[in-house]
Amino acid sequence: MYYVADVKEKECAKYNCKQCVLFCPEPNTLMYHDSKHVAWVNYGRCKGCAICVYVCSDLLKRNCIEMVMVTAGD
Amino acid sequence: MGLEYVRISPGFEKYMPKDYVDLVQFGPFGKQIDVQQLGQFKELVEEHPMCAGCFMAYFVRIFYASLPNPEDTIVIGTAGCARLALSQAAVPFIYGNYGDTNAVASGLKRALSIRFPDKVKDVVVIAGDGGLIDIGFGMTMHSWFRREKFTTIMVDNEVYGNTGGQESGMSPKGVQLKMAPKGKQFDKINAVELAKTAGCVYVAKLAPTNPKRIAKTVKRAILAARHFGPTFIHAYTSCNIEYSIPTEKVLEDARKREKQDFGFYEWMTDEVKEFFEEIERQKEEVKA
Ligand SMILES: Cc1ncc(C[n+]2csc(CCOP(=O)(O)OP(=O)(O)O)c2C)c(N)n1
Ligand code: SF4
Ligand code: SF4
Ligand code: SF4
Ligand SMILES: [Mg+2]
Numbered sequence: 171m172y173y174v175a176d177v178k179e180k181e182c183a184k185y186n187c188k189q190c191v192l193f194c195p196e197p198n199t200l201m202y203h204d205s206k207h208v209a210w211v212n213y214g215r216c217k218g219c220a221i222c223v224y225v226c227s228d229l230l231k232r233n234c235i236e237m238v239m240v241t242a243g244d
Numbered sequence: 245m246g247l248e249y250v251r252i253s254p255g256f257e258k259y260m261p262k263d264y265v266d267l268v269q270f271g272p273f274g275k276q277i278d279v280q281q282l283g284q285f286k287e288l289v290e291e292h293p294m295c296a297g298c299f300m301a302y303f304v305r306i307f308y309a310s311l312p313n314p315e316d317t318i319v320i321g322t323a324g325c326a327r328l329a330l331s332q333a334a335v336p337f338i339y340g341n342y343g344d345t346n347a348v349a350s351g352l353k354r355a356l357s358i359r360f361p362d363k364v365k366d367v368v369v370i371a372g373d374g375g376l377i378d379i380g381f382g383m384t385m386h387s388w389f390r391r392e393k394f395t396t397i398m399v400d401n402e403v404y405g406n407t408g409g410q411e412s413g414m415s416p417k418g419v420q421l422k423m424a425p426k427g428k429q430f431d432k433i434n435a436v437e438l439a440k441t442a443g444c445v446y447v448a449k450l451a452p453t454n455p456k457r458i459a460k461t462v463k464r465a466i467l468a469a470r471h472f473g474p475t476f477i478h479a480y481t482s483c484n485i486e487y488s489i490p491t492e493k494v495l496e497d498a499r500k501r502e503k504q505d506f507g508f509y510e511w512m513t514d515e516v517k518e519f520f521e522e523i524e525r526q527k528e529e530v531k532a
Contacts, residue, residue, distance in 0.1 A: 191283035192455045193495060195302035197290065202283035209283070219297030219491035228496070 173218035173237045175200065175211045181234040182208045189230060190222035213240060246363075247274050247315050250334075263290060267334055272314055279309045279459035288314055292329040297491025299498060300399045300481035303452050304329045307370065307397070310459035311335070312466055317366040318356075320349045322380075324372035325406045325483070326399050343380035345369045346387035346396060353394045366466050367394035373414035374404045377433055381413075388442035391473040395465045398435060398476070401483035409486045421486060436509065439476040445516050446475040449509040451502035453495070461510070467523075468516045480506040 194200035199215040226235045270286040288308040294301040321327035323342040340348040356365040404410040409422035413433040420427045439447045446468035448461045465475040
């Protein structure tokens with residue numbers, strides 16, 4: 171079991187934002203949907219650092235990302 | 245490399261790994277990608293074993309999204325954490341022996357200009373504070389004295405991260421580390437002033453708080469090295485392991501250090517300044 175980031179799509183869609191995507195340390199992990207304008211996480215690549223949560227919640231006060239527990243293979 | 249090496253021979257697409265096919269189709273080769281497009285194209289750097297939340301890994305990610313010509317770039321690294329990601333990118337990577345990066349880069353850049361006289365090949369060294377300013381100090385300095393035309397980027401985590409926390413010349417005075425229990429006795433070396441004195445034509449210092457600015461700085465350092473001489477970027481890239489920074493506070497730490505002692509700094513010779521002003525003028529004309 172380990173933590174990964176999860177974007178609350180409905181919340182994120184309100185903002186047309188992308189800021190978290192530009193601060194994730196991992197490549198090809200926190201992605202941005204071209205037409206829906208929402209961030210999404212490639213769970214298999216996320217290392218669970220929560221820097222994206224800092225960007226979305228602490229800096230932008232938007233609270234659209236949470237850390238969730240997953241089990242390998244989910 | 246060159247674009248002809250990137251392309252998949254017709255008929256072989258279905259046998260290639262998916263990540264490679266994605267890279268050819270949706271990667272930055274042959275395109276001018278803007279760093280703001282991250283998350284919407286296939287990045288050059290792949291999964292790697294650097295620690296969760298490592299801002300040196302973040303810098304490497306932004307670096308690869310900033311290359312003006314990835315298909316004609318060669319990256320040189322060495323022992324230290326950064327090479328764990330540098331070696332996982334779709335850009336040729338040479339592992340210089342520890343301390344030797346700038347000597348290897350000097351020879352490589354000269355050989356490339358003989359082998360490909362009418363092509364531009366960019367050479368970039370990315371190495372740690374230990375690799376460049378302690379153990380590689382002599383070779384770093386002499387590549388600058390000789391005015392070798394390549395870019396040196398120091399990813400400064402203020403410690404020997406990869407070997408478990410010895411102090412480096414770049415650790416701040418007084419800091420206690422696992423293998424420097426008495427606290428560092430000497431000041432942090434002023435690498436930026438050394439680079440200016442030794443003959444670099446473009447020198448910058450930054451903390452990774454603004455991806456657009458990192459990209460602009462990397463591009464400028466590479467372009468100035470192509471035409472004029474050695475260039476140097478001193479980047480603060482924290483080690484959350486050795487400095488015990490909770491991963492979710494890594495960006496907060498970078499912002500704090502930017503205010504304290506890593507405020508953005510950029511210096512260049514008059515010749516380089518004129519060169520960039522001319523590029524800006526041309527861009528304005530295209531827009532108008
Ligand atoms: C010639 C040589 N001496 C020593 C080492 C052991 N060594 C590996 S990484 C490292 C220190 C790395 O520190 P730094 O260059 O600051 O990179 P970081 O890991 O902090 O990014 C050392 C001393 C080596 N690999 N080769
Ligand atoms: S920072 Fe928050 S609102 Fe902005 S793109 Fe990321 S998840 Fe969406
Ligand atoms: S938790 Fe870290 S690795 Fe995962 S998406 Fe957020 S910033 Fe990226
Ligand atoms: S040891 Fe430090 S510098 Fe090296 S990968 Fe881990 S956090 Fe990054
Ligand atoms: Mg170091």
